[in-house]
Amino acid sequence: MIYDPEFLDRYHELQRKRSVIISILKNINSINLNNYKILIKNLEGRLKDKLKKLDISYFSLYTANLLYGKGALKARLNLFEEIGIMPNEIAEILFWANPQKYPFPNFQKKYSKHFIESERNRLKKSNLDDFLQLYALDTYKNAKNDFLIEIITEINSLKIYEFEKITWLRELIFELNPISRQKIKDSININEYIEKALFSKPVCEVILDGNNIIYWTIPPSLNNIEKVIWQLSQIKKLYFPFYIVFDKNVRYMYKSHIFNFPNVYFHSPADELIINLAISKKAKIISRDKFRDWDVNLKKYLLNIDI
Known part of the structure; x- marks a missing residue:
């Protein structure tokens, strides 16, 4: 040897x-x-x-x-x-x-x-x-050590909506020994939510009520969506991946790169799709809406997030 x-x-x-x-x-x-x-x-x-x-x-x-x-x-x-x-x-x-x-x-x-x-x-x-x-x-x-360098390069190029890529990179990282995982963690420079998704195991998926979140501030702002995603990176549990549901008319009211994400949906009424996704995926919902107009108890699905 x-x-x-x-x-x-x-x-x-x-x-x-x-x-x-x-x-x-x-x-x-x-x-x-x-x-x-x-x-x-x-x-x-x-x-x-x-x-x-x-x-x-x-x-x-x-x-x-x-x-x-x-x-x-x-x-x-x-x-x-x-x-x-x-x-x-x-x-x-x-x-x-x-x-x-x-x-x-x-x-x-x-x-x-x-x-x-x-x-x-x-x-x-x-x-x-x-x-x-x-x-x-x-x-x-x-x-x-080209292998780790390749992984680090791949991670640094990740977009926040590339869930499939994030998932297989996380699987790859979890196969590595603790020293290699830490070396990767110390060498990357990425969005904090992506980092959390790479190094933690998700508890469930999460649905963002887009229109509702926009109106959390005065004046209303699409930036609230990104603030919510940042907050998701700060809490203890990992909710991944995330989906955003907007009413169809939001595109006439605002312009944003977020609308081009593959995990963004437009549906009217948005509540209908939010509820269906949450139930079918057993996902959490981020919204200040209580969904009282719908004949379903969503209390256990609601995730409290502040910005």
């Missing part, structure tokens, strides 16, 4: 990546889009760019056959050419799945028995335990 601190950092980084990838590959037949994105984010070779353009259903089908199918490995690798992926690209999956047996692919060479045997000889001469350690040795001088 090599005890160079930079090598050990790189090796531990690869171990973390493998832990994430293995947890996804175990459920390859039912992989969802969030996990697919997490998997891609953790890959290191040319396969990463190929999968960004590949339909998830093809990846699931062909990879399940690669990992658990019958027949010669060469034939299962070659099948990927049908979907535009070369054997020495998809072989990265074999590496993560079983680094005791499969080396990281060299994109200048065919992923053949001869290549695997030559890498096994190199592993033996290096006096290392597996191909994960060998790959760490090959890459640690150039890697410089």
Whole structure:
């Protein structure tokens, strides 16, 4: 074993990546889009760019056959050419799945028995335990913890309404060790609500009564919406994601970038949609309206927030 601190950092980084990838590959037949994105984010070779353009259903089908199918490995690798992926690209999956047996692919060479045997000889001469350690040795001088840097860059580009992206990044962060999580937390510069959403587990979703919140101040202001979101970042529990419901006529009264958010709805009467969303999603409602015109008890749904 090599005890160079930079090598050990790189090796531990690869171990973390493998832990994430293995947890996804175990459920390859039912992989969802969030996990697919997490998997891609953790890959290191040319396969990463190929999968960004590949339909998830093809990846699931062909990879399940690669990992658990019958027949010669060469034939299962070659099948990927049908979907535009070369054997020495998809072989990265074999590496993560079983680094005791499969080396990281060299994109200048065919992923053949001869290549695997030559890498096994190199592993033996290096006096290392597996191909994960060998790959760490090959890459640690150039890697410089690129994995965490990529995550930090991705987080710093987040928009407050990118809930799907926030969700899969949170899942990725929770797979990391406490030291790495803290390093990310110390290095990001983002909206406080997004930060809370990344590092906390949500208790439930929340519906904002847009028109009602606008009139919390005199004069009425759309800025009240952003103040409410900020307050959500300050309280102990995480309510995520949030949805905003306005009456349809609000767009004739105000102009705002908020109206373009994908989590914003326009409905008249707004109360109808607010109530339906809260009940169907078991979400909280932020509003000073008591909804007395509706034959439903919403007391347990109301969340008290001041600005």
